[in-house]
Amino acid sequence: MKKSFSVIVSALLLSSVLAGCVTGKDEVAKPKSVTIKALFMKQAGYSEDAINEATDAFIKANPNIKVEATFVPYEALEQKILVSNGSYDAVLIDAPWTAKFVKANLLKEVTDKVSDADRKDIFDGALSAMQYENKLYGMPWLNDVKYLFYNKEMLKQAGISSPPKTWDELIADSKILKDKNIVEYPIVWSWKQAEALAVDFTLLSASFGGELVKDGKPSLNAPANVEALSFMRQSMKDKLTNPSSPEYLEEDVRGVFSSGKAAFALNWTYMFGMANDPKESKVVDKVGIAMVPGTAKVVSATANGGMGLSIAKDSKNPDETWKYIQFMASKDFQKKHAKDALPIWKSLFADKDVIATNPELINVSKTQYEYIVNRPVIPWYGQLSTEMQVSVQQALFDKVTPKESLDKLQAKALEIAGK
Structure with a gap:
């Protein structure tokens, strides 16, 4: 009896131990529940509804991960990140902020998290905007560039068969349009003393073969940059550029073009849809879109207005967080919302469903995206941009020559960079 009792006790003890082992194993295997906080912006690109819908789908596929998304206006986004102090895990950053945030130790490096195959399928300009000193600090997400928009009807009236491919052609076409009294000021720009002006000067300089910053050092008064600024000033002197351009932002440009008071305009993707909206425009079905003109040196150069998703350093x-970022930047998400923002993935530009969202835009974009230029990826870009806006406008208003303006800017930039 004692022997039988001992056997029973031993069996019970063994089964308890085994059960404990299984339970322990289950606890180890069960993923921990976490909550990550993501910071997005309210306007432009993907809508809040689209982001929230995708976030819900991510949570459903990953029940152990909860995501709380916060949306703020673009104007508040940079400061929100700078003072976040651990408040967020995933943050949406604008291309010019990358270097500044890395220097401030705000972003985690993700160089090893993006495969070679994915890198090859992402447009170089979009990927390089998330890099600093050859290291990657985020995933490109919201794609946008500038295009040349033109009024098809005006060009037809002037006997111009195709949009200009070079700046020289743009000027020649504009003179024809003006001489034939088709439009008083053929070109309109967003050259107000704001980031819009820095964007246009960046792309114009690049199209003339220039660089504002080379190997981390200012090169603002290089001959190609002087040539670009001289082009801007001369187009105003010749009364081909709308004289109010130095007071205009992108929305003003859209308004002028959409009212039929300009034949040419540079603007972001959104203008194509709005200029073809009867509620917003008088030039519906007359809007053409083409690559930004270039020169004999450069086929084209367009400014990168894209943004990326990064992991906050103190996440x-x-x-x-990276799993969530990958989900949001996936081909599935970007294909589904291609009508809101064009994909970062080259392969999607050959997808019939993506093409169907806007064939004319997709056709131009797949080539234009090969000529993306970034505003200088440097920690002191914000200060440079402010000084650049002032210097460029001084030349536009003929207070100084383009060369004098950029010589002065170069000296100021060297001072800023040396601090």
Whole structure:
């Protein structure tokens, strides 16, 4: 009896131990529940509804990860990140902020998290905007560039068969349009003393073969940059550029073009849809879109207005955050919302469903995206941009020559960079 009792006790003890082992194993295997916080902007690109819908789908596929998304206006986004102090895990950053945020130790490096195959399928300009000193600090997400918009009807009236491919052609076409009294000021720009002016000067300089910053050092008064600024000033002197351009932002440009008071305009993707909206425009079905003109040196150069998703340096859940970023930047998400923002993935530009969203825009974009230029990826870009806006406008208003303006800017930039 004692022997039988001992056997029973031993069996019970063994089963308890085994059960404990299984339970322990289950606890180890069960993924921990975490909450990650993501910071997005309210306007432009993907809508809040689209982001929230995708976030819900991510949570459903990953029940152990909860995501709380916060939306703020673009104007508040940079400051929100700078003072976040651990408040967010995933943050949406604008291309010019990358270097500044890295220097401030605000972003996690993700160089090893993006495969070679994915890198090859992402447009170089979009990827390089998220890099600093050859290291990657985020995933490109919201794509946008500038295009040349033109009024098809005006060009037809002037006997111009195709949009200009070079700046020289743009000027020649504009003179024809003006001489035939088709439009008083053929070209309109967003040259107000704001970031819009820095964007246009960046792309114009690049199209003339220039660089504003080379190998981390200012090169603002290089001959190609002087040539670009001289082009801007001369177009105003010749009364081909709308004289109010130095007071205009992108929305003003859209308004002038959409009212039929300009034949040419540079603007972001959104203008194509709005200029073809009867509620917003008088030039519906007359709007053409083409690559930004170039020169004999450069086929084209367009400014990168894209943004990326990064992991905050002090995130306590970087792996889960990266999983969420990958989901939001996936081909599935970007294909589904291609009508809101064009994809970062080259392969999607050959997808019939993506093409169907806007054939004319997609056709131009797949080539234009090969000529993306970034505003200088440097920690002191914000200061440079402010000084650049002032210097460029001084030349536009003929207070100084383009060369004098950029010589002065070069000296100021060297001072800023040396601090």
